[in-house]
Amino acid sequence: MDMIYLTGEVSGFNSFYFYFPGKDGLFVGLYNKPLKNYSKLMNETLDMCNDLNWFEE
Numbered sequence: 001m002d003m004i005y006l007t008g009e010v011s012g013f014n015s016f017y018f019y020f021p022g023k024d025g026l027f028v029g030l031y032n033k034p035l036k037n038y039s040k041l042m043n044e045t046l047d048m049c050n051d052l053n054w055f056e057e
Contacts, residue, residue, distance in 0.1 A: 014030075014031040
């Protein structure tokens, strides 16, 4: 499955998005302050989507 993503910081905001063109799905996180365990949140959410078979063709 293809995935387009951005992780980073813009103007003091932490943000990320993952777009899955094959499923026309978008997962977005926007935060206005630093977030501890930022990568853990992303990974756990993507794992949950995978466990629910959202990424199956």
